[in-house]
Amino acid sequence: MTKPKVLISDALSPAAVQIFKDRGIEVDFQPNLGKDKDKLADIIGDYDGLAIRSATKATAKIIERAKRLKVIGRAGIGVDNVEIPAATAKGIIVMNTPFGNSITTAEHAITMMLSLAREIPQADASTQAGKWEKNRFMGVEITGKTLGVIGCGNIGSIVCDRAQGLRMKVIGFDPFLTEERALDLGVEKVELDELLKRADFITLHTPLTDKTRNIIDAAAIAKMKQGVRIINCARGGLIDEQALLEALDSKHVAGAALDVFAEEPATSNALFGHANVICTPHLGASTTEAQENVALQIAEQMSDYLLTGAISNAINFPSITAEEAPKLKPFIALAEKLGSFAGQLTESSITKIQITYEGQVAEMKTRALTSAVLAGLLRPMLGEVNVVSAPVIAKERGMVVDEVLRAGESDYESLITVAVTTEHQDRAVSGTVYADGKPRLVDIKGIRVDAEFGKSMIYVTNEDKPGFIGKFASLLGDAKINIATFHLGRVAPGSDAIALVEVDGAVPAELLAKIQALPQVKQAKALAF
Ligand SMILES: NC(=O)c1ccc[n+]([C@@H]2O[C@H](COP(=O)([O-])OP(=O)(O)OC[C@H]3O[C@@H](n4cnc5c(N)ncnc54)[C@H](O)[C@@H]3O)[C@@H](O)[C@H]2O)c1
């Protein structure tokens, strides 16, 4: 067998090179290549594996040229520099190291907070310039102050812990944080508006998703205390930088410490040079310890995959063996889509997920299927959750996950039902795979349907009253939205009903608001698969 060949195109710790060599893999270490996308495109065709940090952009164009690439390994957490759909479409596994740099990044956030409180970088520059401006720098004490943590996942929860050590009062906003987990962390769980109102310092630790983009905008800042200080060591794009600049100018915000920027590398930015802004060049994960952790971990994972086919920490595929793969694949797709359907409808903390496997599917590797359900369910909230980390994340968040296996009792050869219990309601959805290998939705909340998962869909729950369908279809027509498929179902005449419509293209927010305003409609959601 010819040796697999790996390209390391970013500044990974050299520890990774040694691991690849020790495992019998040919390795090409070009730490600055990631910045030269044309050269990368020219040579990527020669490699089976690509190991990166954040400088390399694995775009669809690069992936298209990657004729023999089998795996992209991100030595870190965020995979926003990899076009995952393009990689998946080409059968390339994308893997990351979800926990290797969490402590280091949390420590960076705490360092930034303390630097803000005492204006350390400004005082350092002034002192070294020979100014001895003792009266210019008047800091604030941390003890007894309220820290608002937005996103209490791996990094956010370490920040909560460290901040309590500094004797701060910690409040947290995270839609996936259960009361039990909050209690464990010693954090008071609050809604976002309350956090904005009460916090003296606010630190961000969420992924960048459609829901978190500009989570700190002018409206959010207006709700904050006068003199609040803001720290972002998560992702640029979480803060509207123009709104922040205006709030710094008006002194509503007393200071901001930023490790990440809307555009990176950030060689110029409107916030640069502001007296109350502290910046670092995306250094959150930059410690010797974290870089060794993530480099060793990604090199081991990539070597395992290239040499044995074993998959771990994959973003776009579950851990399964070569023999199991073909039978399991359509059910994995069904499980992820059922989870995603439930996840996209869920707006409060999930306490329990019960997954029932009936018929032939109950004899398959249901743990992989359950991981796929959980990844689909958690991804709308967490962004980069993968099938391996999803069960751990669900457990950490106090979600009870039950698997029920049954002999065939339904009309289907195989049936998967995902039942989600949140702090406010229960919801169940079932699906199957037909002989054509395509996943189908067959039951939503006890209402029978028979629908494929479309790329873009509108889901409506309504009262079964005359006139609804006509008005609904006219709204779509008026918005020039083409209907691809239309499915209706109801519990009984005149009672609860649903409509599930596949449309061509994205669903505009204004259209959704108009559908929501129809008198018979209880809930209207845009879904994407
Ligand atoms: N600066 C750096 O160098 C650096 C290093 C590592 C990670 N990161 C970034 O830090 C962020 C957090 O990483 P992590 O490992 O803790 O991720 P994580 O997935 O463990 O935690 C993210 C948390 O955000 C929560 N969340 C999702 N949507 C939310 C919303 N709308 N409001 C509030 N909370 C929400 C999730 O429920 C989850 O608990 C990611 O964006 C990651 O890419 C940056």
Ligand SMILES: O=C(O)CC[C@@H](O)C(=O)O
């Ligand atoms: O590699 C880095 O330096 C940044 C890593 C960080 O943004 C991550 O998401 O893990």
